[in-house]
Structures are given as C-alpha cells and as structure tokens.
Amino acid sequence: MHHIYCPYCEEMREEEEYSYTGEAHIERPKDPASIADEAWGDYLFFRANPRGIHHEMWYHAAGCRRYFNATRDTHSYQIHETYKMGELPAVTAPTKAALVADKAKATPAKTKAKPKTKAKAKAKVTPEEQQGDAS
Ligand SMILES: [Zn+2]
Numbered sequence: 001m002h003h004i005y006c007p008y009c010e011e012m013r014e015e016e017e018y019s020y021t022g023e024a025h026i027e028r029p030k031d032p033a034s035i036a037d038e039a040w041g042d043y044l045f046f047r048a049n050p051r052g053i054h055h056e057m058w059y060h061a062a063g064c065r066r067y068f069n070a071t072r073d074t075h076s077y078q079i080h081e082t083y084k085m086g087e088l089p090a091v092t093a094p095t096k097a098a099l100v101a102d103k104a105k106a107t108p109a110k111t112k113a114k115p116k117t118k119a120k121a122k123a124k125v126t127p128e129e130q131q132g133d134a135s
Contacts, residue, residue: 002077007084008064017062023047024055024069051075053093058082 002015029035029043048054054074059067071080071091080091 002079004058004070004079005082006060006063006066007068007082008066009060013060013063017060019059019061021057021059021067024057049074050093053080053091055089 003012004015004018005012006018026043026047029039032040052073052075054072056070056072057067058070059065066085068082068084069087069089070082071089072078073080081089083089
C-alpha cells in the first residue's frame with residue numbers, strides 16, 4: 001500500500017483515496033480558434049510518457065476533493081513530492097540539452113575512466129572470491 005502526502009490535508013493518506021488525472025502543467029492554448037488543427041490535436045490527445053521523472057495531477061477524491069500535483073518516477077513509482085496547484089515542482093528531470101551536454105563531457109572522461117571500470121569489476125569479483133574461499 002502506497003501512501004501519498006496531500007498538500008492541502010497536510011497528511012499522508014492511502015493511495016486508494018486518490019485518483020490519477022493525467023499529466024500536470026498542460027497549458028490550454030490562449031486562442032484555440034487561431035491555432036492549426038494539428039496543434040489543437042496535440043493539446044487534446046498527446047501527452048508525455050517518460051521513463052523517469054513525470055509531473056502528474058492527482059485528485060484527493062476521498063479526502064479534501066481537491067486537485068494537486070505530484071512528481072513521480074514512472075520507473076520506480078516513487079513519489080518525490082506533492083505540491084499545490086499553481087506551484088512549481090522542486091524536482092525536475094534533466095532537460096534533453098543537459099543530457100546531451102553531460103554525454104559530451106562524459107565522452108573524453110570515458111577513456112580516462114576505463115581503468116576505474118576495471119577496478120570496479122575487480123571489486124565486484126572480490127566478495128564472490130571471498131565467498132568461494134569461505135566454502
Ligand atoms: Zn486532501
């Protein structure tokens with residue numbers, strides 16, 4: 001049983017009291033009549049489906065009956081935070097640009113890091129060797 005913190009009730013409550021209502025921070029186009037059909041379709045039907053950090057809207061159906069946002073890891077199901085409507089999340093996923101920059105930084109370091117990987121592999125073997133020696 002998961003427990004979720006409601007930012008309005010200020011309590012941890014059982015997951016059964018809540019309903020997931022979709023992705024958070026979806027902004028309605030200011031003038032729907034002036035945008036292309038494709039953009040309107042994207043707004044209505046297409047949502048992010050990340051593996052990892054995701055901002056979602058939840059409804060406390062069996063409690064205060066208010067909507068709030070949560071930052072949840074879709075891979076581990078861990079909820080990192082919940083926050084009131086209109087507030088911004090403290091936990092955010094790294095942006096694509098940041099990931100690309102990290103990869104670019106990591107590439108030259110990888111050549112230097114190769115001996116470290118071997119050292120780690122040796123460290124992983126060591127406990128197995130110790131178990132082997134003990135038996
Ligand atoms: Zn509540």
